[in-house]
């Protein structure tokens with residue numbers, strides 16, 4: 001009989017160590033099985049050991065910006081500000097080489113940027129600005145959240161109002177568009193349109209947004225009135241071109257944003273048809289942007305862009321393709337354990353901000369959203385009106401509610417009694433706009449939310465299983481850690497069914513391996529929050545509770561600190577701390593590592 005030793009290691013799973021100790025058997029059992037643990041005391045001892053944090057840096061992501069405790073990651077990574085001593089000891093900021101003032105950006109645009117807190121360009125913007133303004137076709141690539149949208153918005157607007165495109169640009173009623181921007185999803189089109197609306201509006205240029213699933217009429221009206229910039233999805237833009245609503249004869253710019261996704265989604269034919277409608281391609285500048293540019297997209301781009309095109313690739317051959325502002329983590333977890341594990345991951349890593357959870361299928365998104373408190377689902381089957389709606393209530397008399405769509409394109413009168421309000425309002429404020437505005441903090445989405453979405457304060461991304469391709473991993477994890485902020489991306493995987501090595505190899509991410517947050521971790525995070533709220537309780541309550549507190553202190557045999565700890569535990573809903581499997585993250589399971597002195601052979 002080989003000798004067996006019992007090791008319960010609740011800290012990080014270390015694949016390297018696993019390799020070295022080949023003669024180990026990992027068993028798993030219900031915690032209540034008396035045969036598997038010698039005594040309760042021993043078990044408690046092992047648990048206590050497991051609480052100690054394995055501080056082995058080796059297994060942590062080399063890309064992590066925050067490698068300490070898994071809580072409170074809400075930090076802005078500070079951009080270096082060079083400060084010099086001026087006259088009379090006054091502090092003078094040395095000018096940033098990427099300061100907005102150093103670029104050919106006109107005053108109204110500078111003002112609009114300043115209003116949004118932008119005083120310097122990000123590297124992809126600085127590196128592409130002059131080339132675009134000088135009329136070059138360009139392929140631009142930078143990691144997620146690095147500001148690729150403004151990298152094309154700013155020089156295009158400058159070119160139209162002060163640069164080479166100004167001379168031949170038409171103005172007035174019924175003018176055909178000067179700019180056409182193609183994006184793969186309606187959500188992205190809306191987002192990029194918002195930027196054109198703000199910055200274009202600042203220099204007197206009009207934009208409109210067209211996408212499938214929404215009514216044609218308001219889009220046709222806007223196009224007929226005349227616009228400078230059209231942003232939209234390929235299918236609907238193609239329809240408008242075929243219906244004669246969009247005239248591309250005076251087009252100056254065409255932009256393919258998230259180009260690889262657009263072409264992958266089967267829009268190649270639509271995109272080719274749209275681009276083919278431009279009669280004289282020499283008069284049009286074509287720009288192509290994405291965080292991921294597989295070789296096949298680069299090849300296709302040579303068909304759409306001039307041979308003289310410039311390529312600005314800020315990722316290039318660097319091993320790490322995903323965001324370097326994100327802490328990339330993997331966690332073994334079975335599907336059955338997800339509803340228990342995900343809320344705990346959110347408690348430990350969500351820093352109180354927004355979380356996006358990605359599932360592969362629509363049904364799983366619906367199911368999970370139903371199981372997680374305060375979560376909503378977003379996927380392609382959800383009606384467009386519910387996916388991104390920006391209603392505002394204009395007046396609420398006792399019996400009439402009136403909603404006006406933000407773009408003033410449709411007005412809906414809803415007549416009814418005020419008590420109908422609660423039930424009718426709910427579905428209106430759903431999904432993206434509700435998530436953006438903080439009405440709910442957890443979004444469960446399919447890949448429809450993987451690309452380009454820029455939502456404030458998304459602290460945590462959870463992927464329920466490894467995606468099929470590396471691009472999906474890069475874009476999904478890139479919904480956090482944007483514009484210099486840090487974030488956490490946790491990928492769940494079932495070690496018996498899925499493999500993370502392909503994603504690891506192709507993305508260049510060195511994943512940090514963790515186990516499901518232990519009850520102690522979650523309790524600690526909750527305790528910190530509860531301690532803060534206790535200090536906010538009014539002193540007026542003390543007299544009412546003082547005598548009970550004194551009685552408790554004198555009779556319990558516990559110290560004041562221990563009693564306070566129990567009170568915090570109760571306040572946060574903890575009456576006991578449960579164990580959890582390291583392999584599947586199932587509650588009430590313990591993982592046992594049995595080491596043998598000799599090889600063990602199975603009967604077969």
Ligand SMILES: Nc1ncnc2c1ncn2[C@@H]1O[C@H](COP(=O)(O)OP(=O)(O)OP(=O)(O)O)[C@@H](O)[C@H]1O
Nearest residue numbers: 118120121122144145146147148149291452454483
């Ligand atoms: N120069 C800047 N200074 C500060 N913030 C900026 C600057 N440029 C862009 N941003 C902000 O950075 C965020 C990310 O920008 P954007 O969505 O364009 O990134 P992206 O590179 O297109 O990301 P993705 O690849 O995910 O689509 C936005 O909130 C944007 O307002």
